[in-house]
Every structure is written in structure tokens, then in C-alpha cells.
Amino acid sequence: MNLIFLGPPGAGKGTQAKRLAKEFDLKHISTGDILRDAVKSQTPLGMKAKEYMDRGELVPDELIIALIEEVMPEGGGVILDGFPRTIKQAEALDELFDKKSLKIDRVILFDAPDEDIVQRLSGRRTCPSCGAVFHVKFNPPKEDEICDRCGTKLIQREDDKEEVVRKRLEVYRKQTAPLIEYYEKRSILVKLNASKGIEEVYGELLSLLR
Numbered sequence: 001m002n003l004i005f006l007g008p009p010g011a012g013k014g015t016q017a018k019r020l021a022k023e024f025d026l027k028h029i030s031t032g033d034i035l036r037d038a039v040k041s042q043t044p045l046g047m048k049a050k051e052y053m054d055r056g057e058l059v060p061d062e063l064i065i066a067l068i069e070e071v072m073p074e075g076g077g078v079i080l081d082g083f084p085r086t087i088k089q090a091e092a093l094d095e096l097f098d099k100k101s102l103k104i105d106r107v108i109l110f111d112a113p114d115e116d117i118v119q120r121l122s123g124r125r126t127c128p129s130c131g132a133v134f135h136v137k138f139n140p141p142k143e144d145e146i147c148d149r150c151g152t153k154l155i156q157r158e159d160d161k162e163e164v165v166r167k168r169l170e171v172y173r174k175q176t177a178p179l180i181e182y183y184e185k186r187s188i189l190v191k192l193n194a195s196k197g198i199e200e201v202y203g204e205l206l207s208l209l210r
Contacts, residue, residue: 001026001209002102004080006179007110008172010121010165011194016110016205017081027073030081034067035059045070065092076102085176090183106209107183110194114169122162125154 001024005013014030021028038046039053045067049059064083072078084090097103123136125145129152134141141147145154158164183189190208194201 001106002076002078002080002097002104003209004084004104004107004183005082005110006107006176006183006189007082007194008112008114008117008176009082009168010117011110011112012198012201013081013110015198016202017079019202020205021079025077027071027078028081029068029071029078029083031064031068031083034071035064038067038070043070061086061089061092064089065096068093069096072096072100074100076100084179085172087178087182090179104188107189108205108208109180109189109191111191112194114166116195117169118162118165121160121165122156124156124160126157126160127152128155 003020003026005017007013017028017030020026035046035049035053039050040046045063049063049067052059052063068080068083080093084093093104119137120135123138125134125136125141126132127134127147127150130147130150132147132149133139134147134154141154146152147154159168180189192201192204192208196204
């Protein structure tokens, strides 16, 4: 089973991908994670990607595809989380799958209203020390703004600030919306209501895959 999880930032793709990957023994491929791992491990591709990142530039599509190919299991069995983001990336991904004689079985669109996403992301608080994540409304720390795990003062990440979240959503709608049509034409796209609770969304996800 090879899946693509599409949807705006903060729609819960990563949370559900991790859980599904564990339950069905699939490889969870998040481009952010593989980029960070490649840079940290100082692989040749990672060092090349770092040059772009250090200059504040986007890592080119061909480099991202090469990184995905590097971690792709031989017989497939993957969840691609948040990739592709553009038609160009989708076409490059199709070429990679063809080369490996694999096919994309399902594209799951995590659908949630912008206001839900803004509330979810702008309410997030992160521990700069241990990486624990809290939410002012849905998962508040026991002590206000203090990490339950290590006692460090929590922070709001720059990209979780409301004005930044709205900008990210704008970019998503512009860049990624055409992908919905791209995969709908191939009859492999299904929509998932991602504004429900984590358990409900997971249950719906399982029924869509059956």
C-alpha cells in the first residue's frame, strides 16, 4: 500500500501518518524529517540540501525526489506526508514510482476549515529543551507556559504565529490546490474530514482505506 497524505499545515497529517505506519508496518516519509536527517547525518545529498537551506532558499524538487528515492523501501509500502506540494513535484514522483514499478494506491486529502487550522497552530506551545508540544486549549501544560516534562519555559514557534499561519495557508491553497484536481482525475483521491478529534479522524481514515 502506497499512500499520499495531502492537506494544509496543521491538519493532522503527521500524527495520523505515524500511527498508521506503525499499525500497518509502512514507512512514513515526511520531507521535513528526511531533509533534517540527511543534513544531520551529513550524507552527500544532505550536504547539498544544506547549502540551499543555509541561503534561505527552497531545496530543489530533484534533490527532494533523490532523497525520497534514497529512503524508499524496495517493494514500496510508504506514506508520503505533505509531498508532493506542486504539480511539478507530483509528476517527478510519478516518474520515480514508474521507475520502481510501483503505484500510488490512495491520496487522502485532510480537509479542514482555515479557522480550525489557525486555532490549532497558533495555540501550539513547544518546549525548546525537550521538544514536547502542548496546546493552550486542547492540551495545556499543568503549569502555565511551563513544560510538564522538564520544567523549561514553553515558546511559540515563529511559524505558529497567527499571521504566519495565515500566510502558509495562502501558499498552500495556491500551490497545492491544483493537486486535488490532478489526483481526482485519476480517481485515487478521497476526502477526509480532518476537523474532528484524533480518534475519530483515525477511525474514518481506516474505513476509507478498507
